[in-house]
Amino acid sequence: MSTLSDLVLAQGRSSKEDLDWLHMLVGDLQLLADLAFADIVLWAPGADAPFVAVAHARPSGAATLFYRDFVGQPLKEDWRDLVTRAADTGEIVDSSALDWYEEMPTRMRAVPVKRRLQTTGPEVSEHPIAVLTRHSNLSQSRTPSRQELTFNDCADELFAMIASGDFPDLGAPSGPRRGAPRASDGLIRLDMDGVTTFASPNALSAFYRMGFAEELESESLAEVTTRLLAGRLEVDESLPLVVTGRAPWRTDIESKGVTVTLRAIPIRHRGERVGAIVLCRDVTEMRHQEQELITKDATIREIHHRVKNNLQTVASLLRIQARRTHSDEARSALTQAMRRVGAIAVVHDTLSEGLSQNVDFDQVFDRTLLLVAEVAAAHNTTAHPKRTGTFGVLPSAYATPLALALTELVTNAVEHGLDGQEGDVEITAERTPDTLTVEVRDTGSGLPEGKVGEGLGTQIVRTLIQGELGGTIDWHTVVGTGTEVTISVPMRWITQA
Numbered sequence: 001m002s003t004l005s006d007l008v009l010a011q012g013r014s015s016k017e018d019l020d021w022l023h024m025l026v027g028d029l030q031l032l033a034d035l036a037f038a039d040i041v042l043w044a045p046g047a048d049a050p051f052v053a054v055a056h057a058r059p060s061g062a063a064t065l066f067y068r069d070f071v072g073q074p075l076k077e078d079w080r081d082l083v084t085r086a087a088d089t090g091e092i093v094d095s096s097a098l099d100w101y102e103e104m105p106t107r108m109r110a111v112p113v114k115r116r117l118q119t120t121g122p123e124v125s126e127h128p129i130a131v132l133t134r135h136s137n138l139s140q141s142r143t144p145s146r147q148e149l150t151f152n153d154c155a156d157e158l159f160a161m162i163a164s165g166d167f168p169d170l171g172a173p174s175g176p177r178r179g180a181p182r183a184s185d186g187l188i189r190l191d192m193d194g195v196t197t198f199a200s201p202n203a204l205s206a207f208y209r210m211g212f213a214e215e216l217e218s219e220s221l222a223e224v225t226t227r228l229l230a231g232r233l234e235v236d237e238s239l240p241l242v243v244t245g246r247a248p249w250r251t252d253i254e255s256k257g258v259t260v261t262l263r264a265i266p267i268r269h270r271g272e273r274v275g276a277i278v279l280c281r282d283v284t285e286m287r288h289q290e291q292e293l294i295t296k297d298a299t300i301r302e303i304h305h306r307v308k309n310n311l312q313t314v315a316s317l318l319r320i321q322a323r324r325t326h327s328d329e330a331r332s333a334l335t336q337a338m339r340r341v342g343a344i345a346v347v348h349d350t351l352s353e354g355l356s357q358n359v360d361f362d363q364v365f366d367r368t369l370l371l372v373a374e375v376a377a378a379h380n381t382t383a384h385p386k387r388t389g390t391f392g393v394l395p396s397a398y399a400t401p402l403a404l405a406l407t408e409l410v411t412n413a414v415e416h417g418l419d420g421q422e423g424d425v426e427i428t429a430e431r432t433p434d435t436l437t438v439e440v441r442d443t444g445s446g447l448p449e450g451k452v453g454e455g456l457g458t459q460i461v462r463t464l465i466q467g468e469l470g471g472t473i474d475w476h477t478v479v480g481t482g483t484e485v486t487i488s489v490p491m492r493w494i495t496q497a
Helices: 004-011 016-027 029-036 077-089 146-164 201-209 221-228 239-243 284-324 328-352 361-368 371-378 396-417 456-468 491-495
Strands: 039-045 051-057 099-101 104-113 130-137 187-190 196-199 250-255 258-269 272-282 358-360 382-389 393-395 422-431 435-442 472-477 483-490
Touching: 004 016, 004 051, 016 029, 016 039, 016 051, 016 104, 016 130, 029 039, 029 051, 029 130, 029 146, 077 104, 077 130, 104 146, 130 146, 146 187, 146 196, 146 258, 187 201, 196 201, 201 258, 201 272, 221 239, 221 250, 239 250, 239 258, 258 284, 284 328, 328 358, 328 361, 328 396, 328 456, 358 361, 358 396, 361 382, 361 396, 382 396, 393 396, 396 422, 396 435, 396 456, 396 483, 456 472
Parallel strands: 382 422
Antiparallel strands: 039 051, 039 130, 099 104, 104 130, 187 196, 187 272, 250 258, 258 272, 358 393, 422 435, 435 483, 472 483
């Protein structure tokens, strides 16, 4: 399904600033639908039609009218007059008679969407940049409760602010949507002085769980939260502005082990603040889960960091032992073991720097290539390593064996293929949705065709590529000089990691 950006930009009649404003409005479209107990549809100017639906929100506490998605469809002929009048006059227009949709009586309202040009200042767009329509289902009409009446009043106030360019608020920070309170979670209505004029049952329950056992109505929300937080040394500096309804911000309050997030929406009339809506939600369990994730991530990162340090210590001990031994064969074995441990340490070093269990293998491999210089120096060789292509991101379970296998192959190319010579070692990586293919090619003396070494390094490479990664490996001599090793790893093994 097309996104809001695709739909709006495809019409070619809206600017980037208009699109940003509509994105902010769509972020609160569900709130409007819940407050109005109605379907809300956002219409943007179209290229081939006067208006095209770019967003749709269904009410959570009432029956929806539209079971089929409207997004991407042109404006219905029956609604054209109302929407066009709202766009031309810049005023809210209500239907004068019942509208029928699939044999259900409905009431429709068209709200012009004005865009505020600056965070501070009264300037708004000369013409509406879109039109929002409210479609109320009257088939199940009954005497509304006080909560429903309050919700509808709040919706009407927000519609008026949309028409005047006061909502959404440019001064509101863009926070994460996760955990954002909804109208059904709890709603508190404040007057201009921050005194509660209405509190929904869910809002009362949230404050009751924090230790407030009295009625919220006629109480200053700021004073109530002050009593709940008495004795706390650290309080969010934005809290006073949220609980008085003076700023469109979010904050958390915690008392008696319960965490409630609050979101304030100042209500303005002709640019002057006349009250506020405060949405609240008990997010105690969510905050506990987030804290557990943070703790686990920190633990995993610390484990990787310690493993990396231990591996580097082992590599250092092997290097010291290699320098002190008098046997050339023992020195070579210890040096090779040191390089293998170092290759594994590079992967763990990358893992310890982030919270993800996936690693950018291009970065890992570029660091392992630094070991080539040490190998070349020990064999009086001048090697020019070069990497082309990209490995991409790999899970750690596959990054470690692949790094170790490639280290062995590059080391062999320098140690045996270019022994005492100057030449190139080229590593080419090609990744497709099905396969990761890596070629290691050197310009050395080459191998007799069909003959592959039987040393420990070759056995390690076979075990890692064929056993752990489920791939294939092939050695052959390039026409002329040099050896080429081709590794092929099926991506199905990687994606299941």
